[in-house]
Amino acid sequence: MIPAPFAYVRPTTIDEALQAVADGGEDVKIMAGGQSLIPVMRLRLAAPETVVDLGRVTELRGVRDDGDAIVIGAMTTHHDVLVDPLVAQHAPLIAEATETVADRQVRARGTFGGALAHADPAGDLPAVALALDAEFVVAGPGGARRTVPAADFFVDYLTTALGEGELLVEVRIPKLAGQWGMHYEKFTRVAQAWPIVAVAAVVRRENGAIAEARIGLTNMGPTPLRASAAEAALAGAAATPDGIAAAARSAAEGTSPSSDLNAQADYRQHLAQVLTRRAVTAAAGL
């Protein structure tokens, strides 16, 4: 199928993009890589009146060092994130998860910002952003900027804190000090697939123990979640297989995953525990 008709605007700056969104009528859609938007438009699940294509807004592309954080432009493609040296150095978790997203053709066009703004609970990057305590820089009508912490960005199923007329500009990933390890553990049935459940773990070790753990869960509810109970159980726990396994048992606490063709809710809760154990074990370097 082909999409329903729409008006197409192709701005070249953030200001022009904001203006185009403001002028775009009731039902305006921002398009990044189009790798989620075009499929839903083809299936006529979305039929926007106007599409504002950010493809030529070059100031939204690229990764830069900003002292205490690295900053990833919303329009940086998955491919470019994968080969970026700053990401490799400061946030290898992002590269590890991005490598599992879709396939090379989709990664050539799909973007970091698009995957986060789309806020699919099965998307790989939201839980990663949550575990890294990322900050979302958002521009609104007239160019005003605000920063939203990851914990407040994902509001509901396919819904973010982005308001009407706003666009995601970039994402700040704070650099971590100390002895941190990270790992993304994704469970799928077939290649090129969305996760049934996945776990992003960021762990700081100190004197043979786990000093701090941040755990993001993918597809365990309508939004990505932090496994707070498991994080609490891990703080101060011995960095041993038994210590980690015991703490991982609380990984699904407080979650309400859906049941669908891929898995029942209770199976997802089981997976969350197993994958948390594996992700934390790997992140702790065991």
Add this chain to the structure above:
Amino acid sequence: MTQINVRVDGVSYSDDVEPRTLLVHHLREQLGKVGTVVGCDTSNCGACTVHLDGVAVKSCTVLAVQADGSEVTTIEGLAQNGTLHPMQKAFHDSHGLQCGFCTPGMIMASIDLLTENPSPSETEIREGIEGNLCRCTGYQNIVRAVQQAAAEMSGTQDRTVGNGHVSLAVVDTAAAPHVAGAQS
């Protein structure tokens, strides 16, 4: 209607398109490049893969207007003066196809993979073409074809014998003993 200028397989075209026109439909219906096919409605199958400014993309998931000012290479633009591209030749030699529907996309994705990784391992090949589904072959000979093309394109000789002719594909019948039995 929006005017777009796209260079496809070395020829420049200027056309008016509706913004909703998918690149694959523009290629097939307006430019007659029917070598590029559509295999699904969900951006999964990869049959429509072309190179957009040298990079493999699914042309069913790109709007024609997004390709304005770009260079597109389709399967029809690979052969030079009647000589097949090494990847096309390898698919032919290794019998990397059965019905052939996935083949244009497989070849375009595989060339893109080798551009980034000239000598991929078998696993890297399988992962590199994960965006391309084949209903027929079971992938074995497709992977062999990519290995052959990688060897040929990087100038190494490990898949060739004697005077440089490519060795015959080893067809793996182990998975289907009745086939192997019938042949002996």
